[in-house]
Amino acid sequence: MHLFLVLSLSEESTLVVSKIKNGTVIDHIPAGKALDILAVLGINGKEGYRIAILMNVESKKLGKKDIIKIEDRMLSVDELNIISLVAPRATINIVEDFSVTAKHRVEVPNYIEGVLRCPNPTCVTNKRAEPIRTRFRTISKDPIKLQCEYCGTVVIWDEIPKLIARKR
Amino acid sequence: MKERFYKRDVISILEFNREDLEYLFDVCDKALRYIDKKLYLLKDKVISLAFFEPSTRTRFSFEVAAKKLGADVISFTSEEASSISKGENLADTIRMLDSYSDLIVIRHRLEGVAKYAAEIAEKPVINAGDGKQHHPTQAMIDLYTVRKLFDTIDGLVYGVLGDLKYGRAATSFIYGLSQFKPRKIYLIAPEALKAREEVLEMLKNKGIIYEERNNVEDVIDAIDVLYVTRIQRERFPDPMEYEKVKGSYRVTYELLKRGKKELKVLHPLPKVDEIEYSVDISSYAAYYIQAKYGVPIRMSLLALIFGAELE
Numbered sequence: 001m002h003l004f005l006v007l008s009l010s011e012e013s014t015l016v017v018s019k020i021k022n023g024t025v026i027d028h029i030p031a032g033k034a035l036d037i038l039a040v041l042g043i044n045g046k047e048g049y050r051i052a053i054l055m056n057v058e059s060k061k062l063g064k065k066d067i068i069k070i071e072d073r074m075l076s077v078d079e080l081n082i083i084s085l086v087a088p089r090a091t092i093n094i095v096e097d098f099s100v101t102a103k104h105r106v107e108v109p110n111y112i113e114g115v116l117r118c119p120n121p122t123c124v125t126n127k128r129a130e131p132i133r134t135r136f137r138t139i140s141k142d143p144i145k146l147q148c149e150y151c152g153t154v155v156i157w158d159e160i161p162k163l164i165a166r167k168r
Numbered sequence: 169m170k171e172r173f174y175k176r177d178v179i180s181i182l183e184f185n186r187e188d189l190e191y192l193f194d195v196c197d198k199a200l201r202y203i204d205k206k207l208y209l210l211k212d213k214v215i216s217l218a219f220f221e222p223s224t225r226t227r228f229s230f231e232v233a234a235k236k237l238g239a240d241v242i243s244f245t246s247e248e249a250s251s252i253s254k255g256e257n258l259a260d261t262i263r264m265l266d267s268y269s270d271l272i273v274i275r276h277r278l279e280g281v282a283k284y285a286a287e288i289a290e291k292p293v294i295n296a297g298d299g300k301q302h303h304p305t306q307a308m309i310d311l312y313t314v315r316k317l318f319d320t321i322d323g324l325v326y327g328v329l330g331d332l333k334y335g336r337a338a339t340s341f342i343y344g345l346s347q348f349k350p351r352k353i354y355l356i357a358p359e360a361l362k363a364r365e366e367v368l369e370m371l372k373n374k375g376i377i378y379e380e381r382n383n384v385e386d387v388i389d390a391i392d393v394l395y396v397t398r399i400q401r402e403r404f405p406d407p408m409e410y411e412k413v414k415g416s417y418r419v420t421y422e423l424l425k426r427g428k429k430e431l432k433v434l435h436p437l438p439k440v441d442e443i444e445y446s447v448d449i450s451s452y453a454a455y456y457i458q459a460k461y462g463v464p465i466r467m468s469l470l471a472l473i474f475g476a477e478l479e
Contacts, residue, residue: 121405122299124280129257132284139369150280152301152366 017052023071025093025100026083031056034066036086036161040115041079049073062089081109085116085160088144108141116146116155116163123151173472177286178294181307181344182370189347192468193312198478199464199471208238209476216269217243218261219296220252220276225437226296226306229462230273236467237476242269262288271473274298277402292473300364300403303336306436307344309465310337313458314393317432322349329356329384329417330397330442332363334404337436338397339367346374353378354387358416360409361399384417388427394419395434398442421446434458 029037034053038044045051050071059065074094075083083090084106094102114133118125125134125148136146136155144157155163169191184192215234219227227245234241242265252261258281265272266289274285275296282295282302297303314321326345332338332355342363345353353371355363355378362380371378381387384394396419404410421444424431433447435455447453471478 120279122278122403124258124276124278124284124298127258127278129255130284131257131259147366148280150283151299152279152364154365154369 017054017069019098020050020052020069020071020095021098023049023069023073023095024075025095026068026070026087027065027091027093028059028062029066029068029087029090030062031064031066033086033161034068036164037066037068037083037090039161039164040082040086041075043070043073047073078109080104080106082112082115084108085112085144088142108138108144110138111149112136112138112146116160118148118151118153119155119159119163120148120151120153123148123153125150170472170475173469174475175292176473177282177292178304178469178473179283179286180295180302181304181340181347184304184308184347186347189308189311189344192308192465192472193315195468195472195478196312196461196464199468202236202467202478203464206236206238207478209471209478210234210474211238213239213271213474214269215239215241215470216265216272217241217245217296218265218272218274219243219245220247220274220281221297222246223275223296225459225462226275226303230294230296230305230466233463233466233470236463237470239270239470258284259288265289266291271470294469294473297336300334300336300400301339302343303340303436305466305469306337307340308469309458309461310341310395310434310436311344311348312461312465313434313454314432316457316461317454318392321345323351324392325352325354325390326350327354327356327384327387327391327394328397329394329419331361331399332357332367332397333361334400335397338395339364341395341436342367343370346371346376350376352390354381354391355379356381356384356387356417358382358413360413384419385423385426388423388431391427391431393432393434394424394427396439396442397436398438398440415441418442418444419447420444421450421452424450424452 034055052069054067056064080092090106092104093100113135118134125132135149137149139145139147146155231241262285271292273294273296274282277299279299279301282298286293295302295304311321328338401410432454433452437459
């Protein structure tokens, strides 16, 4: 596994992280949320991709921000949308042969399946030994507010990182 | 209109709009004429009653309603009485009931079980109560009772008193009212038992005028229908929390005398100690009539789901 973890760097010092040849750069992540992004994507570092995580980098737009670079891994549209749960203003750059070939802004999806666990302990989705995936409906995109399709529990943005439990 | 009910799942009262409910109530008016008769409209049908939680009125009234329509009934009344106690999961239990019967009525302590069952089963599923969330057929009975008592559901002031946090009957009643035009709903509960976020969110989104209060005494003179529920002791994660709120409200005859003369008290039953016995025999008490409507409403619903005519 090749994982570069670069914490608390200034913009100049980010130069120590080399450009990637092919892969995905997730930029404009709120400071401190990079690890949550990897969690929602189900990336734990054991997949073998080279990953650079930059945290608390100076940013003109956000003050401070996080950046993730993942080599040789292209994200699907669904994965891009899932990122929006943690970083609604993130931008995604697709890199091919050292050049940015596509840029995306994330969009909060209308439904989120199998990514978050329901915080309600008596929701059927938390019952063991049942073949059931969680399903949340987006009832507000700004601020993000989700509702469990099974038990009706409302989840607000702040609660999302601790509910990430890729039940896929 | 009747085709909207045909082979339909009944998971939440929110899935039924005003027209659906008014049509059901019109059919129920007809069903009342047959309440002492045995019909054979569903004589080739088998109905499963899967009650994983205790029940008196809901289970018996579904059973009576099914039998009055001529259907056969298979049932179990607890997890211990089914193979769930041997470790079988819910999904397999539902598949089995789906293959043996033409409709499944299900009650469970967990929220979302009825929706889950409906996703698995090919036959219609009726939610007879899922945890603290929905009890749609109870709400149908409650709304029908109001219509019978006042000739309307619109324009009245409602007080919903009790355990609004864990009470599915109270929650479903509020959801049901939101399909009509109540003048105002008072949500009256001790601080620890206030209505859940999703309920308030729904009322706001629908523009229903509501107000949260802690004491019924302060608003009794404004209310037309007082819907009382017991504290749902079995749903408290911590028994100490139950002890803190136990006995925190009580409806007395003296209290009701301070309200409107036409005031009616509804209760989904069972009641414990939240209503004084003297209220039971007063003109305010409408909860025994309400309970009687359990059979004709469920007869009407079953008949409509199977496409049978109650003429």
